[in-house]
Structures are given as structure tokens and as C-alpha cells.
Amino acid sequence: MITPENLDEQESRIPQMRFDPMQAEEAEEIPQLKTENGQTPAITLLKTNLPEGRSPNRVLQAVKVSTEHLNFFYGQKQALEDICIQIREQCVTAFIGPSGCGKSTFLRTMNRMNDLIPGARVDGSVLIDGRDIYARQADPIELRRRVGMIFQKSNPFPKSIYENVAYGVRINNLARSRKSLDEVVERTLRGAALWDEVKDSLHKSSLALSGGQQQRLCIARALAIEPEILLMDEPASALDPISTAKIEELIFELKKRYTIVIVTHNMQQAARVSDFTGFFLIGRLMEFGDTRRIFTNPSKKETEDYITGRFG
Amino acid sequence: MPAGLGARFQPRFFEANYWISLTPMNEQIATQPPEIVALSAPPSLLSSSWTRRIRMGDLVARGITFLAALSVLVITVALAWELYKGSVPSIKEFGWKFITQKTWDPVFLSFGSITFLFGTLITSVIALLLAVPVGIGAAIFLAELAPRAISSALTFVIELLAAVPSVIYGLLGIFVLVPFMREHGGASLKAALGFLPIFSGPNYGVGVLTAGIVLAVMIVPFIISISREVLLAVPREQREASMALGATHWETTWHVAMVYARSGIFGSIFLALARALGETMAVTMVIGNTPQISASLFAPGYTMAAVIANEFTEATGDLYLSALVEIGLLLFVMTMIINALARLLIWSTVRKQGAAA
Numbered sequence A: 001m002i003t004p005e006n007l008d009e010q011e012s013r014i015p016q017m018r019f020d021p022m023q024a025e026e027a028e029e030i031p032q033l034k035t036e037n038g039q040t041p042a043i044t045l046l047k048t049n050l051p052e053g054r055s056p057n058r059v060l061q062a063v064k065v066s067t068e069h070l071n072f073f074y075g076q077k078q079a080l081e082d083i084c085i086q087i088r089e090q091c092v093t094a095f096i097g098p099s100g101c102g103k104s105t106f107l108r109t110m111n112r113m114n115d116l117i118p119g120a121r122v123d124g125s126v127l128i129d130g131r132d133i134y135a136r137q138a139d140p141i142e143l144r145r146r147v148g149m150i151f152q153k154s155n156p157f158p159k160s161i162y163e164n165v166a167y168g169v170r171i172n173n174l175a176r177s178r179k180s181l182d183e184v185v186e187r188t189l190r191g192a193a194l195w196d197e198v199k200d201s202l203h204k205s206s207l208a209l210s211g212g213q214q215q216r217l218c219i220a221r222a223l224a225i226e227p228e229i230l231l232m233d234e235p236a237s238a239l240d241p242i243s244t245a246k247i248e249e250l251i252f253e254l255k256k257r258y259t260i261v262i263v264t265h266n267m268q269q270a271a272r273v274s275d276f277t278g279f280f281l282i283g284r285l286m287e288f289g290d291t292r293r294i295f296t297n298p299s300k301k302e303t304e305d306y307i308t309g310r311f312g
Numbered sequence B: 001m002p003a004g005l006g007a008r009f010q011p012r013f014f015e016a017n018y019w020i021s022l023t024p025m026n027e028q029i030a031t032q033p034p035e036i037v038a039l040s041a042p043p044s045l046l047s048s049s050w051t052r053r054i055r056m057g058d059l060v061a062r063g064i065t066f067l068a069a070l071s072v073l074v075i076t077v078a079l080a081w082e083l084y085k086g087s088v089p090s091i092k093e094f095g096w097k098f099i100t101q102k103t104w105d106p107v108f109l110s111f112g113s114i115t116f117l118f119g120t121l122i123t124s125v126i127a128l129l130l131a132v133p134v135g136i137g138a139a140i141f142l143a144e145l146a147p148r149a150i151s152s153a154l155t156f157v158i159e160l161l162a163a164v165p166s167v168i169y170g171l172l173g174i175f176v177l178v179p180f181m182r183e184h185g186g187a188s189l190k191a192a193l194g195f196l197p198i199f200s201g202p203n204y205g206v207g208v209l210t211a212g213i214v215l216a217v218m219i220v221p222f223i224i225s226i227s228r229e230v231l232l233a234v235p236r237e238q239r240e241a242s243m244a245l246g247a248t249h250w251e252t253t254w255h256v257a258m259v260y261a262r263s264g265i266f267g268s269i270f271l272a273l274a275r276a277l278g279e280t281m282a283v284t285m286v287i288g289n290t291p292q293i294s295a296s297l298f299a300p301g302y303t304m305a306a307v308i309a310n311e312f313t314e315a316t317g318d319l320y321l322s323a324l325v326e327i328g329l330l331l332f333v334m335t336m337i338i339n340a341l342a343r344l345l346i347w348s349t350v351r352k353q354g355a356a357a
């Protein structure tokens, strides 16, 4: 089983998993990594001796989501078994595994989408920023504002492009005027790398867009309410390679500001976009750790078999 | 499970032409038939008897379905032509005055139909005003809020109601609604809203308002049943997309499911309207059958369908008969126009807000 302790062990090749204030004083800040509204992120980002080619912020990021002995049941059927994991802020965490192994189910425990399924039951806890989202006083509506979700099949509303993006903003009363709503729509569409393609047809139907554009519109729709976490369930599985590349590029951009959790059945994709990778098998999290290590030096036989294509 | 939701949907009360607009556009595109593979097959395959048989089957099927479709068109045209032919004497005699004139006098053979037009429209409008909110509200309850068991039980009853013959509703009107309106309903409306001209004047129980209420009762099952089905056919992905943005269940129903289902719901309303416009029996039993235009909804009236049914057997003389046929023609044209407007409305909202549903 993977616990917070042995997660660190697994990461032992990477120096400084934990935030160390002594180290912090010596290191220099990386100035460009400020959030859009000018606040510095909760953790000061440090330049350390990183493994080459990796984003600097991954190593020292705080834990955003963690689960403790999470079990999940569809009626009698257990879909997740004793999942313990820590997902770090401003990183991309990917989950791979054969289909039906519970990846989507796990993703959907993080925004309580499974609440909508009759007979579904959760046991154990999911903490976001240290707070249990399944606690009695926790509000799932409030939670879903903070945890956006992108679905496997793009599902824009049969409304205009503008109205799709504005939907969440309107529902949550986040814009005070038409003008500020316009601004949010433009900013978000730019953020989702869609603005240039749709700026002249904002009030046309979203269903006239191509599949890839529709999926980016769904991303824009999720971003418009400024979530902290973005859950993506096989967001590119129905798309052609070019659209997929665009989505992946977008994920790289987005991780500067969001914690991204992505489910994918495409291992190249997991290897390309993620900082951490978890491997699921029949409801269990078999292995979790640094993406490069999982793909180059997995510690479990099952993981190795899966990534080398021996099953799944 | 999502597939299951889709498969539940059967457009039971639908006219074939409403059905098309229920299919989301992307699906329509997706279900375009694939190119016929045989075309690119080698010549030896093409000439095999097997492919020929397939092709013959195609031709026969196409021919039969085409004839079926054609028959609808033929019937419509024949209907219009017969109605027109029958009303020629009346059209010649009265011209446009037939539409604008109030008198309906079989003795002096002076006919005008505005009172019937008015009666038909006003009863249908009253019926819609009452039935649409109730129908859509009930559909939302059944599709979104009620527990499964209650929902299916109620739906069963509602579909029974839709199949009750209209004369039964007429009896219900005569024995229950008319006395009720005379003794309680009308009086309390007057007490509360008597200052409005529409609720002034004597109240006999029979009248335009009572007819509108009976019509509303008759059409509400259609609206509920169809609207419920289209709401149930809204894909789960649509609701999840909304819920994932922090919308409540109700917000999701109202802003997403209703929007997705809107053309089907419009369809149910217009189907109900078409039934209200043409309803004869139940209306004639409670409306009072008096050709007049009155501001008061308590006043008796007369509808186009009712006058045709009541007077056709006793119509003596060609002109009288022809006048009745012309009313039929007007009813036909009016229904066509309203249907066209409905279509236009659906088309324009769908185009404005996005093309699904």
C-alpha cells in the first residue's frame, strides 16, 4: 500500500520532497510564478537541483488532496479499495490502468459526483486542503465550485458558446455586470486556447464546433468559475491527434494555476503531461509516484506489465 | 446507463414531424448512413445475386415508404381542395365579410364567422394558460423529483387520462364543472377579480371559461406525458456537466434539462393546442352555443368545430351548408397557420440558443 511515508521513500531520488525552511532561505525565488491576481502561491517556489526537464514547482508543492483509506461501493459492489494518496498542488497527477479498474470512480469521489448515483457509498475520507469533503457539514455544491470537472465525452450545453462559458458564472453569481461577465468569458476562452477560433462566433451554437473545440469549450466552462482543482476524465480519448496535442499543451499551461488530476488510458499521454502517475488495478492503487520513475523503473510487477503492454 | 436513458424515450403521442426535432443535431449527423460499401467493391461482387437482392430490397423498401409518405400529402391536399370546393358558394356570396361579420342568421341567410373564430381562439388560449404551467410543472415533478415508483404509477394514470374520449370530459363538465362554476367558482372569481371586465356579467355556469377549463383538463395529460418523456431523455452528461459547475439540482433542471428538452416541450404544447382548437364534443357540451363576442369569460360562446357539428345535419339550403364548410376551411387554415408559427418559433429559439434538442 502507498502511504504518505513510503511515497516519500519512493521519491527518494528526488532531493527535498518536503518543504524545508532552512533550504528556503538559501534558494532564490522564481519570480514569474505568481498567480494572476498577484498573490504569491502559498508555498514559495524554489530552485533546487531538480532532475533535468522537470517543472521546478513539483517537488515542493503542498498537498492539495489526500485520501485516507478510501473505499467506494456501488451498492454491494466495491469499486475502490483502501486508496491512500496525496495529490500535490499545481502538479499534474495522472491515473492509468485498465478500463473498469475504478479510475473514473476515484476521480468522481473528489468532487462528489458519485453522490448522484443511487446506492453509491463512500467510506474513509477525502481531504482537500486538509478538510474532509465528506464531512457532515461539507456542502457538495460549494465543493464542486472549487473542483472543476472535464468529462470523457465533451458535453457542451445546447446554448451559444458565450452562454456555455457564462453558465457557471451566472449560476454562482460571480459576475456583477454584463461587462465583467464579458471579460470573464473572454479571459477564460483565451485561457482555454479557444478565443482566436471562436471570437467572431460567440453567440453561435456550441454544437457547431469541432470535437476538439467542444472539449476546449468544456474546459473553458469549467475554468470560468476559477476552480482550484481540475479533474479530467480521459479528456482526449475521443479526439484526433492534433486536438489531443492541443489539449495536452493546454494542460501544461493550466498546471501553473491549477491542481490537475487526469485519467487517461493513453500511457504516452500520462508520461507526457504528468508529474505524478498512479496505477490502478481492480479498484486498488497499485503504485503511485514520480511519473518518470513509474515509467522507467516501476516497483511493482503489475505496473511493469501494464506499461509494457502485457495486459490491459 | 446513459444508453438506457436514451432508449426509454418513445414519442408515444407524437406526430411524426415533431419527432425529428427531438433528436440532437449531432446525433442526426452521426447517424447519417455510411456510404454504400458495395459501390467500391470489385465488379465480380457487384453482379453477384446477393448484392442484387440487397439492392432490390432497398428499392422496394424505398418505394413502399415513399408511397406511405405520399399518401399523407395526397390526403392533405384533397382535404383542402374539397373544403375549398364546398365553400365556393359562400365565398362568392360573402367574400371577406364572412370573416369579419358577426351575424349568423340561417333564416335570412346572412353568415359571418368572427364569433366562432373568437370562441375557438379564446377557449384554446384559456386552456393553454391553465394547462401549460400545470403540465410542465407536473412533468418536471415526475421526471426529476418524484421517486421512481410514484412517477411510473402517476404516469400510467396520466396516459389513461389522455385516452379518455372527449364526450366523457363533456359529461364531467356538465355534471361537475358547470354546477361548480355556477355556485362557487364563478362567484368567488367575481368576488376577487370582479373589477376586471373579463370576470363581470352574469354567470350561468356554462360559458367560455368553463369550456376553457374542460379543454385544459383534456390537454394537460398530453403536455405532461410528452414533456416528461423528453425530460427523461436528457442525457446524463448534460446534467453532470451542470452539477459539476456547482449548480443545484433545481438549477440543473431549469437551466439545462429544460433547455435541452425545450423543443420537445414546445412540441407537446403545440400538439395540445392543436387538440384544443379542434376539440368539438366536450366544448359544445359546456360552452352554451351562442354565437357572440363578449368581454366576459362567463358569457356563453360558440366555437368553429362546435357549430359545424351542431348545425350540419339541420343545414337546409346550399348557402347554409357552404357557410359551414367554409368555417371548416377556416379552421383548417387556422390550424395550419398556428402550426407553421409553432415551427417557426421552435426553429428560431433553437437557432438562437444552439441546435440541440
Ligand SMILES: Nc1ncnc2c1ncn2[C@@H]1O[C@H](COP(=O)(O)OP(=O)(O)O)[C@@H](O)[C@H]1O
Binding pocket: A074, A077, A079, A097, A098, A099, A100, A101, A102, A103, A104, A105, A106, A117, B001
Ligand atoms: N453507476 C455505476 N453503477 C454500478 N457500477 C458502476 C457504475 N459506474 C461504474 N461502475 C463499476 O465500477 C467499476 C469501476 O468503473 P470506472 O470507475 O468507470 O472504471 P474506469 O474509469 O477505470 O474504466 C467498474 O467495474 C464498473 O462496472
Ligand SMILES: [Mg+2]
Binding pocket: A100, A103, A104, A105, A233
Ligand atoms: Mg472511466
